Structures are given as C-alpha cells and as structure tokens.
Amino acid sequence: MIIDCHGHYTTSPKQHEAWRTEQVEAQKAAKAAPPRPSISDDEIRETIVGGQLKLQRERGTDLTIFSPRAAGMGHHLGDASTSEAWAAACNELIHRVCSLFPKNFIGVAMLPQSAKVSPKNCLAELDRCVNEYGMVGINLNPDPSGGHWQDPPLGDRYWYPVYEKMVEYDIPAMIHVSASCTPTHHTTGSHYLNGDTAGFNQLMVSSVFKDFTAIKFIIPHGGGGVPYHWGRYRGLAQDAKLGVLSEIMLKNVFFDTCVYHLPGQELLAKVIPVDNILFASEMIGAVRGIDPETGHHYDDTKRYIDALPLSAADKAKIFEGNARRVYGRLSAQIEKQTRA
Numbered sequence: 558m559i560i561d562c563h564g565h566y567t568t569s570p571k572q573h574e575a576w577r578t579e580q581v582e583a584q585k586a587a588k589a590a591p592p593r594p595s596i597s598d599d600e601i602r603e604t605i606v607g608g609q610l611k612l613q614r615e616r617g618t619d620l621t622i623f624s625p626r627a628a629g630m631g632h633h634l635g636d637a638s639t640s641e642a643w644a645a646a647c648n649e650l651i652h653r654v655c656s657l658f659p660k661n662f663i664g665v666a667m668l669p670q671s672a673k674v675s676p677k678n679c680l681a682e683l684d685r686c687v688n689e690y691g692m693v694g695i696n697l698n699p700d701p702s703g704g705h706w707q708d709p710p711l712g713d714r715y716w717y718p719v720y721e722k723m724v725e726y727d728i729p730a731m732i733h734v735s736a737s738c739t740p741t742h743h744t745t746g747s748h749y750l751n752g753d754t755a756g757f758n759q760l761m762v763s764s765v766f767k768d769f770t771a772i773k774f775i776i777p778h779g780g781g782g783v784p785y786h787w788g789r790y791r792g793l794a795q796d797a798k799l800g801v802l803s804e805i806m807l808k809n810v811f812f813d814t815c816v817y818h819l820p821g822q823e824l825l826a827k828v829i830p831v832d833n834i835l836f837a838s839e840m841i842g843a844v845r846g847i848d849p850e851t852g853h854h855y856d857d858t859k860r861y862i863d864a865l866p867l868s869a870a871d872k873a874k875i876f877e878g879n880a881r882r883v884y885g886r887l888s889a890q891i892e893k894q895t896r897a
C-alpha cells in the first residue's frame with residue numbers, strides 16, 4: 558500500500574469557502590454568522606473524483622491522510638469562537654470525504670486555534686475528531702497569528718494540554734502553519750518552510766521529548782530547511798550540550814517527502830534515516846505545475862522516491878510502514894474503513 562501522509566481538501570465545495578468569508582465578515586461587524594450552507598454528497602464526490610482521487614489513480618498511490626486546507630485554517634482571522642465554528646465545519650467535511658471514499662482517505666483534524674488563546678481551547682474538537690470521526694492525527698499550527706509569532710514556542714508548557722492528548726490517543730501532530738497575513742512572508746514560499754524549520758528548532762531546545770517520550774511530530778515540506786542544514790543543528794545541539802542530535806530528536810520527529818525535485822529528495826534520504834521519512838505529496842497543493850525539466854508534475858513525489866537508490870524494503874518503509882508506525886491509530890482505522 559502507498560500511503561500519502563499529507564493531503565489537504567484544497568478542492569472543497571465553493572459554498573464552504575464562501576461561508577467562511579461571510580462568517581469572518583459577520584464577526585468583524587459583531588453580527589452572528591449566517592447558517593452553514595448545505596453541501597450534498599454528490600457535490601463532495603465531484604470535487605474528489607476529478608481531483609485527488611484522479612491523481613491517486615494516475616500516480617499509483619492508494620490512501621491519502623487528509624486534512625482541511627492548511628492556508629484556509631486562518632487562525633489569525635476572527636476570534637476563538639470563529640475558529641471553533643470554522644474548524645468544526647472543516648473537520649466535518651473531511652469526515653464526509655472519508656465516509657464517501659473510505660478506502661482512499663483517512664482524516665486528520667485542524668484545531669480551532671487562535672493567537673494568544675490557550676490551546677486548551679482545542680481539546681473538545683480534538684476529542685470529537687478522534688472519537689466520532691476516527692481521525693488519526695492533528696495539524697498543529699505553531700503560529701496562529703499568521704506570521705507574527707505571538708504565541709510561546711512549541712517547547713513551552715503552554716502547548717502541553719495538546720501534547721497530553723496526543724500521547725493519550727497515540728496521534729501525531731504535523732507542525733503546519735496556515736496563511737501568512739504579512740506581505741513580507743509568502744504563505745507557501747517562505748511562511749510554511751519557516752514554520753517547519755522554527756518548529757523543529759523550538760522542539761530541539763526544549764524538554765518536550767523528556768516529558769513526553771512517546772510523542773510524535775511530523776515536519777512537513779521535507780523538514781523545511783532542517784535536513785539541508787543538519788550539520789548546523791548537530792553543532793548547535795552540541796554547543797548547547799543538548800546531546801547528539803539524532804539521539805535527542807529522531808525517536809520523536811519525522812519528515813515528509815514534500816520536496817519537489819529529485820536532488821532535494823536525494824539529500825533528504827541521505828541525511829535523514831529511512832525510518833524517519835514518510836511519503837507525502839501534498840497534492841493538490843501549493844505547487845501544481847509541470848516541471849519542464851522532467852515533464853511531470855512537481856508534486857508527483859512518488860517518482861522521486863522510486864528513483865532513489867534504496868532497497869525495496871526501505872522504500873516500503875517510506876511508502877507504508879513508517880506511516881503505520883507514526884500514526885498509531887492508522888492500521889486499525891484502515892481496517893475499519895475497508896470493512897465499511
């Protein structure tokens with residue numbers, strides 16, 4: 558089985574996104590949000606069949622671990638109750654996709670975060686998504702302010718209520734920022750990669766992995782700048798007397814393969830042990846074009862893994878085994894959804 562651990566519902570029905578605009582406008586005007594739009598099963602099917610499902614089939618992947626559109630989380634918009642209602646709507650839609658296509662999609666939740674609001678606020682929605690929807694992970698935004706970094710770093714106890722739940726449920730978090738609201742940081746060109754890199758560094762200098770020995774984080778987009786600068790982080794960890802980088806980080810931190818060219822993928826596989834790499838494409842996502850140098854979509858990342866000089870057993874870990882290990886509830890959820 559080929560499991561893509563990083564996909565978002567970027568093709569969600571128009572009325573869902575339109576309601577979000579109305580909801581945010583209503584909050585600004587201190588009015589109640591309008592009722593949520595009705596979305597039929599056929600409308601959902603249409604967005605998936607011609608989109609993510611078509612690409613799964615064309616590219617030869619089987620299952621996408623699927624979450625709400627990341628830039629659309631917009632934790633910097635509105636207030637805590639705006640985020641709560643929006644997260645509920647987005648997660649419900651993901652659950653509907655997973656119910657309509659149980660063999661192809663398994664859900665991951667967005668959290669109703671807001672800048673400078675305790676993440677305790679997110680626990681009820683997290684519980685609901687795991688217990689009612691069978692979701693197997695969360696996306697955790699280290700910067701709900703959208704580029705202003707107003708919350709404490711991920712090593713701060715501020716985040717511990719979420720970490721306690723992650724360990725309790727055996728679900729990993731993908732560290733994933735949302736849209737940038739500052740013109741100095743392009744959302745997908747710099748803010749995402751900065752979020753990945755900053756998240757890794759925040760965890761590295763913290764005691765999170767001493768306090769939660771079983772917790773697991775996935776750093777998306779190939780780990781941002783981290784694998785390329787592994788020597789820098791090894792040296793920083795050494796100077797700060799934190800220990801050997803691979804020993805302090807690699808029991809708990811994993812990297813996905815959303816790197817959109819072969820040389821980057823080669824570097825990732827050379828620097829990071831095979832056991833810590835999870836296949837992902839983030840399709841249909843930030844980079845949708847065709848690479849004129851190869852004639853294939855940049856985000857058709859399976860081709861790069863296929864081209865790596867690794868054994869079939871190692872590739873099977875990247876494509877399937879590691880995902881089943883990192884997402885502790887995944888195998889049981891695959892069984893459950895396959896039976897459905």
Ligand SMILES: [Zn+2]
Binds near residue numbers: 565627733777
């Ligand atoms: Zn993403």
